[in-house]
Each structure stands twice: as structure tokens, then as C-alpha cells.
Amino acid sequence: MNYDDLTTLGIAFGLGLLVGLQRQKSDHEMAGVRTFTLISILGVLAGFLTRDYNNPFILPTLGLAIASMLLVANIIKMKKFEEADVGQTTEVAALLMFAIGAYLVVGNQTIAVLVGGMMAVLLYIKEKLHDFIENLSQKDLSAIMTLAGVSLIILPILPNKTFGPLNVLNPRSIWLMVTLIVGISVLGYFIYKVAGKKVGIISNGILGGLISSTATTVSYARKTKDSKDISKLAVFVITVASTVSLVRVLIEVGVVIPEKLGLMALPIIAEIAILTVICILLFHRINKNKSNDEMPEPSNPAQFKSALIFGLLYGAILLAVAFTKKQFGNNALYVVSIISGLTDVDAITLSLSQMIKGERLQTDLGWKLILLASLSNLVFKGVMAIMLGAKDIVKWLVSAFGIALVTGLLIIWLWPESWHL
Numbered sequence: 001m002n003y004d005d006l007t008t009l010g011i012a013f014g015l016g017l018l019v020g021l022q023r024q025k026s027d028h029e030m031a032g033v034r035t036f037t038l039i040s041i042l043g044v045l046a047g048f049l050t051r052d053y054n055n056p057f058i059l060p061t062l063g064l065a066i067a068s069m070l071l072v073a074n075i076i077k078m079k080k081f082e083e084a085d086v087g088q089t090t091e092v093a094a095l096l097m098f099a100i101g102a103y104l105v106v107g108n109q110t111i112a113v114l115v116g117g118m119m120a121v122l123l124y125i126k127e128k129l130h131d132f133i134e135n136l137s138q139k140d141l142s143a144i145m146t147l148a149g150v151s152l153i154i155l156p157i158l159p160n161k162t163f164g165p166l167n168v169l170n171p172r173s174i175w176l177m178v179t180l181i182v183g184i185s186v187l188g189y190f191i192y193k194v195a196g197k198k199v200g201i202i203s204n205g206i207l208g209g210l211i212s213s214t215a216t217t218v219s220y221a222r223k224t225k226d227s228k229d230i231s232k233l234a235v236f237v238i239t240v241a242s243t244v245s246l247v248r249v250l251i252e253v254g255v256v257i258p259e260k261l262g263l264m265a266l267p268i269i270a271e272i273a274i275l276t277v278i279c280i281l282l283f284h285r286i287n288k289n290k291s292n293d294e295m296p297e298p299s300n301p302a303q304f305k306s307a308l309i310f311g312l313l314y315g316a317i318l319l320a321v322a323f324t325k326k327q328f329g330n331n332a333l334y335v336v337s338i339i340s341g342l343t344d345v346d347a348i349t350l351s352l353s354q355m356i357k358g359e360r361l362q363t364d365l366g367w368k369l370i371l372l373a374s375l376s377n378l379v380f381k382g383v384m385a386i387m388l389g390a391k392d393i394v395k396w397l398v399s400a401f402g403i404a405l406v407t408g409l410l411i412i413w414l415w416p417e418s419w420h421l
Helices: 003-025 033-053 058-080 089-106 109-124 126-134 138-157 171-195 201-211 213-226 228-256 258-289 304-328 330-343 345-357 363-388 392-414
Strands: none
Touching (some): 003 033, 003 089, 033 058, 033 089, 058 089, 089 109, 138 171, 138 304, 171 228, 171 304, 171 345, 201 228, 213 392, 228 363, 228 392, 304 330, 304 345, 345 363
């Protein structure tokens, strides 16, 4: 007895039950739990027959038979009811269920199970998905289309070759980093859209760090001008956003050089831990206020102009790092890291990570430069907040960011090379 075939049949039975359960729960008269389970099993049997008899016509014949049955059922439904609700979702789901059953036999079972599970989830969230789409604004649609254009249209056509001086400019590699940053920002933006404006002060900081910690800093600093009572709250949200932006840096390093993450993560995690403790202390100071302050509406995080500027900035920093290392040595890279971090910590992080990946920069020096750029960005945001915010914000911001800055510099200076994951 072939137990692998029994396992395949059991998987098909489970997937058919899962999808059929959702369809029957939605009160669909065309097909329910029994019909979808039978269709899934028929797909498996079609795959078995095709495989055992080496006949390529069995599978498409049975597939066409199911399609014909669904077509006849819809025709009868239209004749029987004057205002028949004839959709395509259940019919397409039934055909896909047959194909999944067959693919469990003739293809990759993992992919078949993933497709079946995703189909069940997609059918389940139908109403919520429709509501979400109906509530999309022009700005939301623009963000989605820009991300699609950046990742699905521009990226595939760019050459995967190195050009230019110092042999560091790879168009596809540069645009891949643009796609990564735009994707993270869009993810944070739509989490904000789903969660709503009043998501709590902690969530405000987390979403702000995902979308743009700099924009969050500017927004909350300006709000203290209108209401001085929220100075501590504003500092808390700004600090949380800065902490999340450092987590974002760690994610970027993990995406570009996952094999080096263990050597670089621990000192960055230590700085994240310091910032987290500062956030906890600030939260206890403001917790008595029970504030449900709204997060400011973020701007479109996926503007093509911004993506293009980031790509140019990323390429320029790649050149600057390579040129500085070649002409002045490793020590001069600290200056480049500080200056680059003032404007955009993502660009310098990805640039240095690419240098490490190409073995043009040592790992121990790389994490120090990345952390230094993050601290430089922290100082830049602190200065902006002080300039734009109320006077009451200064002591809290200087205390919070001052501790983070000093401990970060001590980590860069004193961290033992043997301490890593």
C-alpha cells in the first residue's frame, strides 16, 4: 500500500473541507462543504489516473466536465429565478480546488497546500476586503500603484551588472533597496489605515517608526506648540518611533546580509534595549494622563519622486563610501557615516550592508558605522524637535536622546569583538 497516496488524499480532503466550510457558511447555494470536498478528491483521483495510466487527457477532460456542470447549474439558476445572483467566485474556487487536488499528485504539495490555505483565507475576508477597497482614497491607491510600479515594472527590467567608477553601482541592486524601503513604509502606512487614527500612543510611535520616524518627530514636535501639556507624550512617541527605526535598520541588515546578521545584531540590539528602557520610563511618567491622542495623517509614503531620490542618494553614498575607503582609509568612513545619517539612515545602512556583502568592508567596522549613522540621525531629529516644538519639550528630549546617544557611543567604543550571536 502506498501511504504517500493516502496522505495526499487526506490533504485534499482537509483542504476541500476548509474551503467548503467557508462557502457553506456564507450561505452559497451553488456549492458547500460536501461539494468542495468531492471536487478536491476528484482532482486527486484525476491526478492518480493521469500518473498511473500515463494519459495526459484524463485530467483536462475531468476539468472540463466540472466546468460544464458549473455552467449548466448557473443557466438553470438564471432560468429559475428572475433576479438570480450569478457570481463567479464560487465557480472559480471550485475549479481551483480541482486543480489543487490534481497538483497535489503531479506537482509540489507544499505549493498546493499554500494555495488552498490562501484561497480559504481570501474567501473568508471577502467582506472586509471589499470594505477596505471601497474606503481607499486616491492617496492610498497612488501608494499601491507606485509600489507595484517600483517592484513589478522597473525592477525586473534593470540590468544586474556593475557600472561606473569604483565598480559599486549595480542598477538592479540599488533599485531592490528602493523597493525594500518603499515596501516597509507602505506596510506601516496601511497598518495605520486598518488600525485607524486612534490606535494609542504606543502604536502611534511604532507606526511612526515604520512609516517615517522623521515625519513623526516633526508632527509631534509641532503639536506641542498648540498644547504644551503633551510635551512628555510627544517625546515618548518620538522616542518609540526612533526605537522602531533602529529595529527597521536591523531588518534591512538582515535582508541584505542575513549571513552576517549574527555578527552585527547584538550591539545594535543593545542600543535598542537602552531606547526601550527609556520608552518604558517615559511611559510611566505619562501613563496617568490616559491620553488617546490621534496620530497625524501620514503623507503618501510611496511617491515615485521620493523613491527616485532615495535611489540616487543610495547610489551616491555607495560611491562616497567606496571612494573614502580607497583614498583615506577606514577611519574616514566615520565622517561619511555621520553626514549620511543626518539625512537618511536607511540609505547609509543599505549602502554599508552592500559593501559588507561584497567583502569590501569588514563586518566589525560595518555595524559600528551603521550604529553611528543611526545616532547621527537621532541627533538630527532631536535638533528638529527642539526647533519646532515647545520649550517644555527640551528637557525631556535632551534627557532621553542624550542617554541614548552616550550609551550608543560607548557601545561603538567599548564593545568587545568576541561578543556576537
